Amino acid sequence: MNNILRMLAQRISLGVLTLFIVSIIIFLAVSMLPGDAAQAILGQAATPDTIEILRKQLGLDLPAHTRYLTWLSSIVQGDFGTSIGNGREISEVIGVRFFNTIFLAAFAACISVPLALVLGILAALYRNSYYDRTVNALTLTSISTPEFFVAYILILYVSVKTGWFPSLANVHADTGFFERLEKTFLPAVTLTLVSVAYMMRMTRAAIINLLSSSYIEMASLKGMKRLRIITHHALPNAWAPIINVIVLNLAYLIVGVVVVEVVFVYPGLGQLLVDAVQRRDMPVVQACCLIFAATYVSLNLIADILSILTNPRLLHPK
Amino acid sequence: MKPFDKLVRSLNKGEISRRDFLQKASALGLASAIPASLMSSNALAGGPKRGGHLRVATVQGSSTDKLDPIFLSSGHTNFLWYSMHGQLTEILPDGQLAPQIAESFEPGADPSEWIFKLRKGIEFHNGQALTAEDVIASLERHRGEASASAMKSFMEEVESITKDGNHVVKMKLKSASVDFPVILSASSLSILPSSNGKIEQFDVGCGAYILESFEPGQHSKLKRNPNHFMSNRAFVDSAEILTIADATARLNALVTGAVDVIGDVDSTSADRLARKSSINVLDVVSTQHYTFPMRTDLGPFDNNHVRMALKLSIDRDDVLDKVLSGHGLVGNDHPISPANRYYNHELEQRVFDPEKAKWHLKQAGLSKLQVELSASDGLYAGAVDTTVLFSEHAKQSGIEITPKRVPDDGYWSDVWLKHPWCASYWSGRPTEDWMFTQGYSASSNWNETYWKNEKFNNLLVAARAEIDDSKRRDMYFEMQAICRDDGGSVIHAFANHISANTNNVGVPDTVAGNWEFDGYKLIERWWMTG
Numbered sequence: 001m002n003n004i005l006r007m008l009a010q011r012i013s014l015g016v017l018t019l020f021i022v023s024i025i026i027f028l029a030v031s032m033l034p035g036d037a038a039q040a041i042l043g044q045a046a047t048p049d050t051i052e053i054l055r056k057q058l059g060l061d062l063p064a065h066t067r068y069l070t071w072l073s074s075i076v077q078g079d080f081g082t083s084i085g086n087g088r089e090i091s092e093v094i095g096v097r098f099f100n101t102i103f104l105a106a107f108a109a110c111i112s113v114p115l116a117l118v119l120g121i122l123a124a125l126y127r128n129s130y131y132d133r134t135v136n137a138l139t140l141t142s143i144s145t146p147e148f149f150v151a152y153i154l155i156l157y158v159s160v161k162t163g164w165f166p167s168l169a170n171v172h173a174d175t176g177f178f179e180r181l182e183k184t185f186l187p188a189v190t191l192t193l194v195s196v197a198y199m200m201r202m203t204r205a206a207i208i209n210l211l212s213s214s215y216i217e218m219a220s221l222k223g224m225k226r227l228r229i230i231t232h233h234a235l236p237n238a239w240a241p242i243i244n245v246i247v248l249n250l251a252y253l254i255v256g257v258v259v260v261e262v263v264f265v266y267p268g269l270g271q272l273l274v275d276a277v278q279r280r281d282m283p284v285v286q287a288c289c290l291i292f293a294a295t296y297v298s299l300n301l302i303a304d305i306l307s308i309l310t311n312p313r314l315l316h317p318k
Numbered sequence: 319m320k321p322f323d324k325l326v327r328s329l330n331k332g333e334i335s336r337r338d339f340l341q342k343a344s345a346l347g348l349a350s351a352i353p354a355s356l357m358s359s360n361a362l363a364g365g366p367k368r369g370g371h372l373r374v375a376t377v378q379g380s381s382t383d384k385l386d387p388i389f390l391s392s393g394h395t396n397f398l399w400y401s402m403h404g405q406l407t408e409i410l411p412d413g414q415l416a417p418q419i420a421e422s423f424e425p426g427a428d429p430s431e432w433i434f435k436l437r438k439g440i441e442f443h444n445g446q447a448l449t450a451e452d453v454i455a456s457l458e459r460h461r462g463e464a465s466a467s468a469m470k471s472f473m474e475e476v477e478s479i480t481k482d483g484n485h486v487v488k489m490k491l492k493s494a495s496v497d498f499p500v501i502l503s504a505s506s507l508s509i510l511p512s513s514n515g516k517i518e519q520f521d522v523g524c525g526a527y528i529l530e531s532f533e534p535g536q537h538s539k540l541k542r543n544p545n546h547f548m549s550n551r552a553f554v555d556s557a558e559i560l561t562i563a564d565a566t567a568r569l570n571a572l573v574t575g576a577v578d579v580i581g582d583v584d585s586t587s588a589d590r591l592a593r594k595s596s597i598n599v600l601d602v603v604s605t606q607h608y609t610f611p612m613r614t615d616l617g618p619f620d621n622n623h624v625r626m627a628l629k630l631s632i633d634r635d636d637v638l639d640k641v642l643s644g645h646g647l648v649g650n651d652h653p654i655s656p657a658n659r660y661y662n663h664e665l666e667q668r669v670f671d672p673e674k675a676k677w678h679l680k681q682a683g684l685s686k687l688q689v690e691l692s693a694s695d696g697l698y699a700g701a702v703d704t705t706v707l708f709s710e711h712a713k714q715s716g717i718e719i720t721p722k723r724v725p726d727d728g729y730w731s732d733v734w735l736k737h738p739w740c741a742s743y744w745s746g747r748p749t750e751d752w753m754f755t756q757g758y759s760a761s762s763n764w765n766e767t768y769w770k771n772e773k774f775n776n777l778l779v780a781a782r783a784e785i786d787d788s789k790r791r792d793m794y795f796e797m798q799a800i801c802r803d804d805g806g807s808v809i810h811a812f813a814n815h816i817s818a819n820t821n822n823v824g825v826p827d828t829v830a831g832n833w834e835f836d837g838y839k840l841i842e843r844w845w846m847t848g
Contacts, residue, residue, distance in 0.1 A: 038466075041382075042390075042468060083382060085382060085534075155570050167576065168571050168574075194718075264567065265564070
């Protein structure tokens with residue numbers, strides 16, 4: 001257990017360093033974009049005079065490193081600052097959006113992870129059967145189709161033609177839980193369709209890989225049922241790669257769904273980030289990117305810990 | 319096909335209603351050409367009804383939008399301000415100017431002074447009474463050293479704003495301007511409640527609707543203001559403005575009944591959408607136009623023969639047909655639309671003429687011409703397609719136009735006013751003076767062609783102060799002609815505002831074309847029928 005704690009400490013400090021580096025890169029990248037927040041706010045209506053005044057009001061006339069250090073010192077104290085675009089507290093703006101993003105990701109994961117595992121185990125069980133091939137073909141098709149297209153197809157058949165589910169997922173802070181589930185159903189299904197293939201194929205491959213090992217052969221020689229062999233003997237040893245791919249997909253569900261958000265008008269973090277980049281709203285861009293980076297870092301950490309916990313050889317090294 | 323024939327065809331195919339037809343035909347100035355058999359309208363049934371909840375989806379709106387009207391954040395906030403705030407004046411659906419918060423307005427000794435008498439008894443949503451002080455505090459924010467207002471260049475024309483009692487505001491201008499009251503109808507110049515000469519509350523106004531909630535980039539919720547100072551408007555009990563940026567999502571929302579009205583229907587979807595019996599597509603002739611401004615301060619565009627050659631090398635009808643699917647009108651290389659008051663209908667329409675273009679090139683001492691044209695699809699749907707079409711047309715005059723696709727992001731700061739030739743658009747302005755001053759006067763920051771025509775600029779100043787209507791008309795007619803024959807912009811099309819609504823929405827007979835959504839006043843002008 002000690003080595004897990006040691007790894008945890010090590011990885012968390014590395015994670016913090018990663019976040020720091022990410023924040024510098026983001027700051028530089030946004031600074032390199034043409035124009036700044038003052039120009040973006042005034043848009044076509046900008047005149048050199050008003051841009052200058054607005055820059056002063058927003059503190060954009062200060063040199064870049066001063067702005068970065070000011071931002072860094074407040075973030076260390078847990079203060080995300082205020083949005084340049086509309087002066088709102090970032091923690092407030094992001095709070096609701098972050099909850100929405102997590103809700104959708106969790107909803108999609110609740111459908112896709114069990115589905116992928118079951119489909120993958122069955123595919124390994126009935127390897128090379130018609131079932132196996134059909135599932136493979138279907139999941140590969142859905143993963144090869146762009147998300148927005150999957151979304152449009154779903155909207156056309158399940159929303160426009162039949163009216164079963166709403167095509168708009170515009171949830172508010174006061175939307176009830178079941179209404180929220182109904183409104184986010186189509187986006188969640190879209191995300192399921194585009195993410196299930198990886199997990200399902202990894203499950204199948206990891207199990208099939210083990211099926212040729214000698215202890216499995218032994219088990220089948222003893223006359224065990226195939227399903228029992230897979231669930232009791234193969235699966236426990238296959239968890240590590242499966243967990244890794246599941247966690248990577250969870251990260252995708254949180255950080256990579258802006259296209260789905262746009263199509264379903266879902267107020268998540270992705271849309272906020274895109275808006276903030278367009279308006280050069282640096283504090284918001286930074287906050288979003290840090291959340292995304294932190295998501296990746298912590299999910300990877302969780303994946304590593306879980307793979308150690310599921311593997312006795314790693315858990316009790318000699 | 320001529321615009322009128324196109325209208326008749328659309329009517330016969332049932333693509334547009336009689337009402338739309340009449341509206342568009344009269345905008346074309348062709349009302350007298352309408353056959354009597356078409357005039358028996360049965361589309362109009364009953365007047366506005368009170369009650370109901372109206373949901374409108376707009377393409378614009380960003381999560382960084384701010385409630386303060388000093389910033390022109392987006393179409394969403396513009397819409398919101400016209401719904402929740404009042405302005406001194408208002409542009410009516412037929413394009414006429416009317417007093418709003420002002421009970422009346424009139425010039426002083428000459429049009430360099432304007433006197434606004436305010437209505438008595440107006441209350442803000444928080445119960446505070448509206449006085450001349452609120453008007454002054456609201457307008458003063460847009461001028462002076464520290465102001466970052468988008469309306470600053472207009473309000474700088476104001477020398478002083480003073481009050482005379484609690485209900486009279488006097489504005490002294492630096493020079494005479496007959497159209498000055500029109501500018502006070504802008505949403506940025508909304509009147510907000512003040513305390514001690516300062517504006518601190520931005521979610522309170524005196525308009526027909528009270529703001530209930532505002533989520534930037536998502537939605538605004540409004541409910542009717544029971545104490546509104548004007549009658550015969552504000553029919554729905556409550557309303558919602560939603561931002562739906564994705565065009566397909568917007569169409570789906572309308573088709574599935576999640577919203578009642580959508581804006582920015584692209585012209586290719588409009589005809590297909592109109593075939594659905596439950597949906598009505600509304601095409602409104604507007605002042606919105608697409609331009610290709612050439613920098614007249616740079617070669618080769620400093621030579622008017624080159625500019626003329628390019629103006630003659632675009633097949634406007636083809637662009638209107640292919641890019642706008644006919645939902646618009648061809649432009650005549652000046653920014654004044656048939657929806658404007660002094661539109662010069664006597665001016666001959668410029669047509670595609672490669673031979674004449676070649677002649678102009680020859681006069682410029684060129685046998686052929688190679689130019690680059692920058693555009694981005696973020697400007698308007700089909701901007702890049704238009705440049706490609708243009709380059710095909712121009713080949714016939716021996717001109718090689720290289721369409722250059724540039725990023726949408728940062729277009730206004732890095733491409734517009736910078737590249738020698740690029741695509742641009744204007745939502746248009748309600749008055750000739752406003753449009754010409756902003757886009758074509760030598761001193762404007764947005765003179766996108768860097769055009770400095772002395773005669774034009776003199777006429778502009780003279781027309782601004784001219785009280786005699788027919789003399790003003792002649793001046794604006796002449797300016798349109800100068801702009802057309804010497805100006806730096808190829809203005810090939812006016813695009814209609816296309817919106818779509820479900821059948822349970824009541825639409826007035828006349829819909830304003832100064833902005834989309836009935837001049838952004840749809841929520842207080844439209845109603846629910848069922």
